[in-house]
Amino acid sequence: MSQAYSKDPDMIKALNPEQFAVTQQGSTEPPFDNDFWNHKDEGIYVDVVSGEPLFASIHKYDSGTGWPSFTAPIDTTNITELHDRSHGMIRTEVRSAHGDSHLGHVFDDGPATSGGLRYCINSAALRFIAADDLEREGYGDYRRLFETTTQGEEDKA
Template sequence: MNDDLKKRLSPIQYEVTQRNGTEPPFQNEYWNNKQEGIYVDIISGEPLFSSIDKYDSGCGWPSFTKPLGDDLIVEKADVSHFMIRTEVRSKKSDSHLGHVFNDGPPPTNLRYCINSASLNFIAKEKLVEEGYGEYLELFK
């Protein structure tokens, strides 16, 4: 599977999802995306986050107050880089997504700081066409 992923993903997507890397802030695909839609795991296609829960945290990466469901992600302690953080991984593909911090806005006070390279964005207008029609209800 690793060779397949190396062929399928860009170098930064592979580095982020498979090697726990981080893309540069403010220089990634979705940090400033304002379109309505959902963000899915680039490996499995599993829906993870919604634009409804996205906000501008000023950190340079897409930030969300919550995932679409608590059963979609796994949180793990991360003590790398001389810090104590909580890593966020996709439950289905076990891909590194980013980190969650407790400095977000109400009501959750959480900031899911997620690498664009770990995500695909499905615009609201394409949800049915791309097989995610059940999420269209979120935007009504």
């Protein structure tokens, strides 16, 4: 998309306390007690601070961890990965590239058939945009992710 994304001070002021703690202070929300861990609607997930597109429901799966899990980002240029040695562990932190929001972590225990990665993301860092609302919300370029082709079936008729 040609839209420019950046950290929006007005959006930061509008965050609820949990969203602020997660995105700005690197906190983690509780598992199984967040908005999107079991969310199954079609659409994309964008950074709650910058609006940059991060993940799509087509890459979402149930990892059993209690947080939204994805096999891949929509666009790798909207994600940065940093070494995280907090809490006595060595992990890879995932942040939004333009909004610089803490999103969660990426692990190498995801589905092997989809590349083996598990992006374990906090719901509080995300805003969901339903597939039917993509055009209205300014994300029409991502509608193609949810269009199924029936061209082959039409050719056979």
